[in-house]
Amino acid sequence: MTTIPSNGTTKNKPRLNHDGYSYIMDRSTSEKNYWQCIKYYSDRCHSRLHTCISTNAIVKPPSEHTCKVNGITLELRVFNEHVADRAFNTQEIPDTIIINCYKDISDPSIVRLPARDNIKRRIRMLRHNNQVVKDPNDPNFPSVPxxxxxxxxxxxxxxxxxxxxxxxxxxxxxxxxxxxxxxxxxxxxxxxxxxxxxxxxxxxxxxxxxxxxxxxxxxxxxxxxxxxxxxxxxxxxxxxxxxxxxxxxxxxxxxxxxxxxxxxxxxxxxxxxxxx
The missing domain is CATH 3.30.420 (Nucleotidyltransferase; domain 5)
Structure with missing residues (x-):
């Protein structure tokens, strides 16, 4: 099962990105979160997916999308997903994250990206919000976070x-x-x-x-x-x-x-x- 992080909020509702598409929280039960395409109202797209509350794993993959996403928009969304994933799951410095994520997108999409300093600022913010812990430099650190x-x-x-x-x-x-x-x-x-x-x-x-x-x-x-x-x-x-x-x-x-x-x-x- 694929595990995906939450990617902020939209109109005060939790949002996640997956495979280039964005979803907002529809409802929750004690075991699952139910997500609907962010274009549910604007494009009447009824694609949905379910995730496990305890693990964030996708337990029901998304149904087919009917909303229109052009190639550049899709690449930019995937780029943002990859940046967030590496920010959460690696200790790479921001410049390295950006270089690695640049490899997956075309030149026309790179032109549409925010300034490099803004991307690095976003990486630092993601890590701060996720409380990524830096390696200690003293073997006598008091305890493991x-x-x-x-x-x-x-x-x-x-x-x-x-x-x-x-x-x-x-x-x-x-x-x-x-x-x-x-x-x-x-x-x-x-x-x-x-x-x-x-x-x-x-x-x-x-x-x-x-x-x-x-x-x-x-x-x-x-x-x-x-x-x-x-x-x-x-x-x-x-x-x-x-x-x-x-x-x-x-x-x-x-x-x-x-x-x-x-x-x-x-x-x-x-x-x-x-x-x-």
Whole structure:
């Protein structure tokens, strides 16, 4: 299901943009929002779509539009959708967002866009209104902002924060990921270094082999790569998922992580791999 953000208001009614068309809120129930084409009255367009209140996912796609939208108008609406999406869902600077969104529209449409400074101002406003959180620059930040501890469905995602300190660990997993972690016994483990905030050393990921597919189950931000750090990390996971009992673990040849898993799960089969 596609998830779409709200895009402000029109005549004091919530508005959203999707696939180049705009919709305004018609009515709501306890589970759904009902939207109608913004040209319902002016062009008698009866296209409608439904979204889930808790997730903003489209649960009933829009019916066919009868209103007329020329190519440039459509491209401009899509451009605005893409700008809003990247403002909400990336940490790109405004100039990068604009460059990436320019790629999808024609020169005649670019001429019709607002001034670049106005687009950047809109991006900053969108982020301010959505309370996008900047990366902390101090590892001793007091706590993870509440909006980053939940999934899009408002379920718990942050499972562990060991608190300020030189060996701080953050562990993230959804309810479903924790369940799968405890219901499977074959795992692939690895760290990556290019996508982490400067105050952490690596993003450490545990994948589980579930129904013949490797799926990510645990994400952890670690400040060190010592055996003690990995042992602490494993203990915290066992607090989250006490039934976690690996039968086989494939990981790289890093001695610290290998030793930590061997000590925690002496009966598990550990294997090293350069590419996994």
């Amino acid at each position: 509440i909006q980053l501890t939940k999934t899009a469905r408002k379920d718990q995602f942050l499972r562990c924060d060991t608190g300020p300190g030189d060996d701080r660990i953050l562990i993230f997993a959804s309810d479903e990921q924790v369940d799968v972690l405890q219901d499977t016994d074959e795992f692939l483990v690895d760290g990556t270094f290019k996508v982490v905030p400067d105050i952490f050393y690596q993003l450490y990921i545990i994948h589980g082999v579930f129904r013949d597919h490797a799926i990510p189950l645990i994400y952890a931000l670690l400040r060190r790569k010592t055996k003690e750090t990995y042992q602490h990390f494993i203990r915290e996971i066992l607090n989250i998922a006490p039934r976690w009992s690996p039968r086989a673990v494939m990981l790289d040849f890093e001695q610290a992580s290998f030793g930590a898993f061997q000590a925690a799960f002496p009966n598990a089969s550990l294997s090293g791999c350069y590419f996994h």
